[in-house]
Amino acid sequence: MGKIDDKVMNEESMANIFTPEDFCDDEALIAKTAELFIKNDVTPNMALIEKHQYDVTRRLFQKAGDIGLLAIEVPEKYGGFALNKKISGLVAEKIGFGGSFSVSYNIHAGVGTLPYLYFGDEAQKKQYLPKLASGEWIGAYALTESDAGSDALRPRTNAVLNEDGTMWLLNGEKQWITNAQLADVFVVFAKTDGGMTAFIVERTYKGVSIGKEEEKMGIKGSSTATLILENVAVPNKNVLGEVGKGHKVAMNVLNLARLKLAFSNIGTSKQALQLAMNYGKERKQFDSSIVHFTMIQEKLANMAVAIYGAESAAYRTAGDIDNAIDSANQETIIKKISDFAMECALNKVNCSEILGFIVDEAVQIHGGYGYMQEYQVERLYRDARISRIFEGTNEINRLTISKIVAKRYAQANSFENFTSNERQSARNQHYIQRSEYLLKRTWHAISNASINLELEQEYMRLLADMVKEFYVIETSLLRTEKVSGQKNGEGERLKWLMTDVLCEEGYRKIEGYAIEIISAAEADEEKRKTWIDEIRAQSIPIYQNLFMKKREIAKIILNNPKSFL
Known part of the structure; x- marks a missing residue:
């Protein structure tokens, strides 16, 4: 919906829209690789992941790197495949079957990697992208603070430049950082003179420490902890983007993270629907499988319809972004990505709420068994709740959508x-x-x-x-x-x-x-x-x-x- 007053249903718009049916055989093979990785490597280790066996998670990251799942959008010169948002979305959808690991993956491949791709200088790209693309290093993104959640652009964490202009001294705490216990490098946002600035902070820097693991409702296998910065000396060369312009890094990367989360939610929604259908075929009541009852059929149909709408919208947005940034230079790419803030927010809201609806219905179809931890759907139900909160609450994303719509109407x-x-x-x-x-x-x-x-x-x-x-x-x-x-x-x-x-x-x-x-x-x-x-x-x-x-x-x-x- 490039402009709110665009006319619908013309031949040109149909030809330009990207659909999941447009993927070629080679791209389908990439999706199959991700699917088999979850089935053969992640799922058998789910119990260990949930118990915070970080060595297991790290091995999975290395395996994902070995088979190319961490390098989808990374340019070839830095060890990647230079593929597009559509394929990145397709992989995120398949990884969405991976429970807590999918959260760790999305953070690493999204906000843990893309800031270097879009805002890093050549030296920063050479230093960090190959390690992140291979799984040698795990990335994290440190924006949220206890008093800076939805209002994330007002951090208390501060950075002061020394007299000779070579080092920044960082102090503060970043809250609820995904991959905190695993990450080798963090993108950290701190207050500087003139505005917020993004910094590259390596885990080995003196003064970097990690708080205790948070005890969460769901996504228990993903590491979530506080990043503590005490007089951390960060070299000036580790400023990511421009000093005082960290908001550009934060918001543009978050836009893309919202779209990646939408794809992951689609994958988990499909998993929940599959579990519900499988159980419904096996479960008999009144001498009949419950899938023969029309009220259960209605639930399954509503789930399928919601998924069809969600994946249609998400792949359209990914395709539109790819078309917009194709062959663009780095500065132009950032501007074009920002033009899709509404669509990214829209897909995040839609897919996260559809996921919430679908896992709820999947539990309902399971009846009392859906409440028992021995059934996968119980975990899916708990894991799904976070999707309406992180990457910007759905309330904040709705404000983003409506503000952009209001602006477009005013200009029309x-x-x-x-x-x-x-x-x-x-x-x-x-x-x-x-x-x-x-x-x-x-x-x-x-x-x-x-x-x-x-x-x-x-x-x-x-x-x-x-x-x-x-x-x-x-x-x-x-x-x-x-x-x-x-x-x-x-x-x-x-x-x-x-x-x-x-x-x-x-x-x-x-x-x-x-x-x-x-x-x-x-x-x-x-x-x-x-x-x-x-x-x-x-x-x-x-x-x-x-x-x-x-x-x-x-x-x-x-x-x-x-x-x-």
Whole structure:
């Protein structure tokens, strides 16, 4: 959704959108490598990982380095493969089956490596990227503090330059640092004269120490501890990026980390759905497998539909970023990455909340057994909760989405110049056109009411959710339209069924959000009634029997899981 007022469903947009079906055989082999690594190396060691056997985790990192899983985005001259965000996302999705290890992996391959790639000078890249790409060293990212969580750009950790300008003295504590007990090198953010600055801090530097391992609700196998810095002397050559411009490093790297987390969440969601289907086939009640009960089929279908929308949106964003940064120089790449802050935040919110929904339903399908630790789904349920908190809480990400949307609307033509397309179109296209209209109508109501969005954040939450739903349903239809006609029979039928459900239910949500915003924004009762009546009077396709569509979805994925998972 490059601009909020872009028209949808044209041949050019369908051709440009990237879908999972676009991966070639060689790229599928990379995904298979990651999948087998989790199956053969990580899963058998899960109990040891959960018990903080760091030597096991370190060996897994070295194995991941040996088979190339840590070097996806690293340039060839530094020991990598120079591959793109799409493939990086595909690998992160497969690693998402790896429980706590997937968190350690994502931090290392994401915020633990990308700062050097995008902000490091040549000497820093030569020194650190080969070690990180090979698994010889493990990376970490130190931004959060006890009083600087969501407001992370106001650190207390400080850095003072010595008189001859050769060394910085760092003091402070960084909280909840993933890979803390394992990391060989940290990207640390500290307050300096003129702003926040990013520093490369090696574990062996005098004054660096690690606090006790945190006792967490979930992701127990990933190391989480406090990084303590006491008069740590860091050479001036270890400034990452520009002095006082550390916020550029922090925010741009976080944008990409949010997208990587979205892919990992997709992988875990697929794992939970697979576990739920397997259990549902085995579990018998009233002399029948529970997957034959339509309420269970509805749950499975809802899970599959949510995953289809999530992966459609995430791969679209990755593809768009790849297209934007292709052949760009380093300075231009940073600017172009920042242009996708909304899409990265949107995918993070969407995928983390879908994961929460799916693991909850997977536990429910397991019944009482889902509450028992001997079943994998119990761990997935606990592990999933963090995804709505780290890489920026979903509340912060919703503010990011809505602020960017507000800015784009303000720069676009006024609402009065917008003319909706009333032509008769396919059912799903019509839902998308009507959804786009509601977005504009809702923004008009907010603008007319002169609402201070910074103070009245409920509007921002709902506006962000409208944009998120719109992006997902638009992308899902673009994907299904693009891949239709490829003669894959039942697989194509499944995609259309899921798209039908996404578009209709997505429109219903968007309409509900619009009515809620307008009801709060318009003080005049008569005007409010007029606006709401106008929304409800929109010409939309008659709603379908989604019960039957979901039953068919469930039957297809139960009979042939490979058609979807």
